[in-house]
Amino acid sequence: MKSVVKQERMALSGDEAVAYAVKQSDVDVVAAYPITPQTIIVERFSEYVANGEVQTEYICTESEHSALAACLAASVTGARTFTASASAGLALMHEMLFVTSGCRAPVVMAIANRALSAPLNIHGDHSDSMAQRDSGWIQLYAENAQEVYDSIIQAFRIAEDVDVLLPIMVGLDGFTLSHTLENVDTLPDDAVKQFVGSRKFPNVLTHEGKKAPFKLDPETPMTMGPIALPNYYFEFKRQQEEAMKNALSVIQKVNSEYAKISDRSYGNGLIEPYRLDDAEIAAVCLGSTAGTMKTIVDALREKGVKAGLLRLRTFRPLPIEDLRSALCNVKAVAVMDRCMSFGGHGGPVFHEIRNVLYDADVRPYVVNYIYGLGGRDTSPLELRSIYSDLQRIVAAKRVEKPIQYLGLRE
Amino acid sequence: MVLKPSDFRVPEVYADWCPGCGDFGIMNALQMAFAELGLEPHQIVLVSGIGCSGKEAHNVKCYGVHTLHGRTLPFAMGIKVANPNLEVLAIGGDGDGLGIGAGHFVNAGRRNLDMTYIIHNNGVYGLTKGQASPTLRLGVQTKSLPKPNINEAINSIGLAIISGFTFAARSYAYDVRHLKDTIKQAIQHKGLAFIDCLQPCPTYNNVTTKEWYAGEDRKDASGKPQPRLYKLEETGFDPVVHDWAEDFQKKMAALDKAREWGDRIPIGVFYKNELEPTFQDRLTSRIPFYMQRPPAKQKLCDENGFSTVDLSEFMKELKTS
Numbered sequence: 001m002k003s004v005v006k007q008e009r010m011a012l013s014g015d016e017a018v019a020y021a022v023k024q025s026d027v028d029v030v031a032a033y034p035i036t037p038q039t040i041i042v043e044r045f046s047e048y049v050a051n052g053e054v055q056t057e058y059i060c061t062e063s064e065h066s067a068l069a070a071c072l073a074a075s076v077t078g079a080r081t082f083t084a085s086a087s088a089g090l091a092l093m094h095e096m097l098f099v100t101s102g103c104r105a106p107v108v109m110a111i112a113n114r115a116l117s118a119p120l121n122i123h124g125d126h127s128d129s130m131a132q133r134d135s136g137w138i139q140l141y142a143e144n145a146q147e148v149y150d151s152i153i154q155a156f157r158i159a160e161d162v163d164v165l166l167p168i169m170v171g172l173d174g175f176t177l178s179h180t181l182e183n184v185d186t187l188p189d190d191a192v193k194q195f196v197g198s199r200k201f202p203n204v205l206t207h208e209g210k211k212a213p214f215k216l217d218p219e220t221p222m223t224m225g226p227i228a229l230p231n232y233y234f235e236f237k238r239q240q241e242e243a244m245k246n247a248l249s250v251i252q253k254v255n256s257e258y259a260k261i262s263d264r265s266y267g268n269g270l271i272e273p274y275r276l277d278d279a280e281i282a283a284v285c286l287g288s289t290a291g292t293m294k295t296i297v298d299a300l301r302e303k304g305v306k307a308g309l310l311r312l313r314t315f316r317p318l319p320i321e322d323l324r325s326a327l328c329n330v331k332a333v334a335v336m337d338r339c340m341s342f343g344g345h346g347g348p349v350f351h352e353i354r355n356v357l358y359d360a361d362v363r364p365y366v367v368n369y370i371y372g373l374g375g376r377d378t379s380p381l382e383l384r385s386i387y388s389d390l391q392r393i394v395a396a397k398r399v400e401k402p403i404q405y406l407g408l409r410e
Numbered sequence: 411m412v413l414k415p416s417d418f419r420v421p422e423v424y425a426d427w428c429p430g431c432g433d434f435g436i437m438n439a440l441q442m443a444f445a446e447l448g449l450e451p452h453q454i455v456l457v458s459g460i461g462c463s464g465k466e467a468h469n470v471k472c473y474g475v476h477t478l479h480g481r482t483l484p485f486a487m488g489i490k491v492a493n494p495n496l497e498v499l500a501i502g503g504d505g506d507g508l509g510i511g512a513g514h515f516v517n518a519g520r521r522n523l524d525m526t527y528i529i530h531n532n533g534v535y536g537l538t539k540g541q542a543s544p545t546l547r548l549g550v551q552t553k554s555l556p557k558p559n560i561n562e563a564i565n566s567i568g569l570a571i572i573s574g575f576t577f578a579a580r581s582y583a584y585d586v587r588h589l590k591d592t593i594k595q596a597i598q599h600k601g602l603a604f605i606d607c608l609q610p611c612p613t614y615n616n617v618t619t620k621e622w623y624a625g626e627d628r629k630d631a632s633g634k635p636q637p638r639l640y641k642l643e644e645t646g647f648d649p650v651v652h653d654w655a656e657d658f659q660k661k662m663a664a665l666d667k668a669r670e671w672g673d674r675i676p677i678g679v680f681y682k683n684e685l686e687p688t689f690q691d692r693l694t695s696r697i698p699f700y701m702q703r704p705p706a707k708q709k710l711c712d713e714n715g716f717s718t719v720d721l722s723e724f725m726k727e728l729k730t731s
Binding site: 033034035036039043046047049050051060062063088092117120 | 512556
């Protein structure tokens with residue numbers, strides 16, 4: 001397949017790739033508060049604003065809670081909005097995350113994934129966004145700076161789709177992606193502008209009985225996010241769930257439409273299987289770890305080991321059917337979590353994968369690896385050992401220790 | 411045992427602030443003040459927030475708590491209420507205390523706990539590369555700002571007095587002796603004490619620099635710089651409220667002084683009132699044994715891990731049959 005538009009190769013860190021994608025996506029309002037390792041995103045973007053390269057209202061707030069409040073308010077008036085955060089900043093937004101998804105405001109947020117305090121740590125893991133799993137936001141996790149760039153552009157299309165209208169967060173691993181320079185092929189400004197388009201609004205019935213676009217406008221007054229007591233609240237929540245289900249097909253559609261102009265796609269947009277078709281053993285992971293895992297799979301394949309990988313790109317909504325059909329023929333699956341669910345049975349991704357496979361006709365063995373917390377380096381050798389463990393599990397026909405820690409002193 | 415300032419150093423921790431950072435001066439002043447007051451490390455708790463100033467708690471030998479952004483005061487208040495016999499100092503940046511944590515700042519004033527709060531005031535968010543902080547004045551353009559600041563600064567001394575802090579002072583990180591004396595007064599003050607500590611940020615604040623504070627840009631006829639900072643105590647300014655009748659007038663005088671900025675910037679004590687009951691006084695009036703048996707000294711459970719609280723009488727009241 002030939003690339004439809006001519007692209008320019010740039011050297012960008014993950015953070016810079018986000019800022020550049022936002023710059024091209026014709027965003028009306030950006031409100032943010034600095035926090036490592038996200039700061040460079042809004043720092044670069046503020047330079048675009050200062051240089052007059054974008055037509056964006058840029059608001060410096062006094063906290064992340066206020067930053068998201070400002071984005072929400074702008075978004076419900078019909079503005080395209082963006083913010084970025086990480087770690088404690090995202091945690092401080094917790095209350096506003098639910099208000100944003102409940103108001104069906106399609107805010108796009110980049111998360112430079114970072115560990116949570118205490119002890120204080122600025123390095124990468126997925127504890128911050130996993131803790132917001134149930135906040136009603138779509139969650140994508142990118143593998144490299146190229147995907148970060150592509151995903152941010154796609155995020156506006158996904159979030160603003162009238163069948164979805166949900167906020168979305170795009171995760172990029174702190175420092176590993178946020179601060180590392182990579183080659184990124186960028187689309188021309190007009191191609192991005194055309195792809196993203198302008199915001200569309202479904203027509204709703206206002207309390208005055210008029211049909212009007214779903215946004216706050218003095219010409220057609222309406223109420224958003226009002227009080228809904230036991231009589232209606234439940235129905236609102238059910239609608240959000242329906243929107244999440246709709247997002248599954250929208251993400252796939254956006255992924256394939258984006259491929260037509262860029263010649264790049266990420267699996268079907270939901271999951272990215274890698275040498276999985278005839279695999280007997282496979283790992284499931286999110287984010288930048290997949291890059292290293294692919295080279296390990298290649299090396300194992302050369303030795304005749306039928307190893308594969310499934311990278312989960314879309315964690316929310318969870319692509320249940322895709323996951324099940326991709327993994328049901330594998331004999332043993334290792335699920336990798338860069339986050340802990342204290343007191344639970346394994347990490348959050350493990351919960352999902354094991355749950356999904358419960359309904360498979362033949363259930364593969366499933367084992368959980370918790371790794372890389374607080375930026376702990378995970379070496380290729382350690383990752384390689386996961387596949388050796390899987391081979392042993394298949395041979396022994398049982399999982400001895402379902403929850404394992406990788407690269408941990410004990 | 412009489413301790414020296416050096417006894418409060420933590421040699422095994424490398425203080426990684428930029429060369430010339432005001433935080434070094436504040437660290438030294440804290441260590442000197444603790445030594446001169448005859449305090450020992452186990453009697454002191456330093457509670458810090460997020461930002462460059464957060465590392466003060468790592469670099470002074472005493473109990474240290476490095477908390478969340480903007481939450482220094484709630485942590486410090488909890489510690490002080492649980493154990494009022496500890497000397498509690500909250501330390502944070504201007505963004506920490508007056509931006510994200512401004513709600514806590516105001517509400518701390520309502521309680522008048524007998525503790526000290528020091529704000530590192532350099533006008534910028536140094537750790538995240540120099541964005542404008544809530545103390546940067548309108549129209550000022552520091553290094554990282556593409557345009558002059560669009561927001562007006564918070565008047566921290568004024569806010570402290572209006573919020574109910576019973577001691578409000580300002581000092582300067584490069585005048586370590588003055589800062590040390592101010593910290594000593596703040597610790598000895600009976601009630602909630604606030605120190606607005608001015609400090610240059612040599613990396614990101616290229617406007618209010620040490621040369622600016624020293625008045626190098628305004629020299630007299632003989633070529634001598636005219637420093638901007640002057641000491642209130644040298645002008646005969648009396649900040650102390652001796653009688654409630656003069657409280658309003660003292661507050662107004664302090665607020666008037668707090669408005670001064672530019673070519674003449676006062677440092678020293680602006681306001682001091684020990685007539686207001688502290689939170690400990692208020693608690694003691696309800697719980698007479700509070701100071702002798704504060705929560706930190708109470709047993710939570712017996713040797714078998716069972717609660718020491720007898721709920722049987724209370725449970726009897728809830729019984730329906």
